[in-house]
Amino acid sequence: MTMARHAVEQARTALAEITAGFARRGWFPGTSGNLSARVSAPGEPLLLVVSASGRDKASMTTADFLLVDGSLRPVEPGSVRPSSETVVHARIYGATGCGCVLHVHTVWNNLIAELFFSKGEVALRDLEMIKGLDIWEEGAEIRVPIVENLFDLPALADAVVARITDRRVPGVLIRRHGLYAWGANLFEAKRHVEAFEFMWEYLFRWWSVQQGSPPSAMIEAGQGSVVGG
Secondary structure, three states: OOHHHHHHHHHHHHHHHHHHHHHHOOOOOOOOOEEEEEOOOOOOOOEEEEEEOOOOHHHOOHHHEEEEEOOOOEOOOOOOOEOOOHHHHHHHHHHHOOOEEEEEOOHHHHHHHHHHHHHOEEEEEOOHHHHHHOOOOOOOEEEEEEEOOOOOHHHHHHHHHHOOOOOOOOEEEEOOOEEEEEEOOHHHHHHHHHHHHHHHHHHHHHHHHHHHOOHHHHHHOOOOEEEOO
16 A cells, blocks of 8 residues: 555545544534545645545545535545535635644534624633643633635635635634634644534523623623633
8 A cells, every 4th residue: 555545545534533423422413514534745735635525524425525626526426426515615724734634513612603604703711621622822812703604615615715814813703604613734724623513502601691691692792702700
């Protein structure tokens, strides 16, 4: 097996494991979500392994991950189609130089994106889990962009990369859709998704119990970020 083939098989195995773990958490309802890993070096023509379209994530195997090139077409013959959102993955690779992109649909990330959409971002500060994004600053604050969900996927890809301005923040929320997160490698991207999803759930639950104030009332009052409790 050549080194290139070995890298492809490693990526397929790791992505299948991540998919199974996220599926057990309910982060891929229906056949939603998609995952990819780049197997070409930065600066070389894009080659990535990406999840197939329309697959039940709870039962996916390594055979459900395709190798595609910069044209977003499968390199190997077959009837399986890559995820329709592969174009978004490709644009994120080009904009960030990352090694893995993961996309999940959860109730928590949808709620947060909807609540903060008018602001265009959600601010998180002084939360321990921010360290899960490799941000090690006392009292750190980050602002996660939120973009409108667009049916035209190349346009959605453009909207996502246009908001990648703070390179410390490895994620973008899409309104009524989900979270895209990335990392230098598969392990890092997985950790980033887990950190984000913890903070989305914490944020909503904390607001729901704090002084009995619902999130909408607190946003209208100008409390547009969350502070560690």
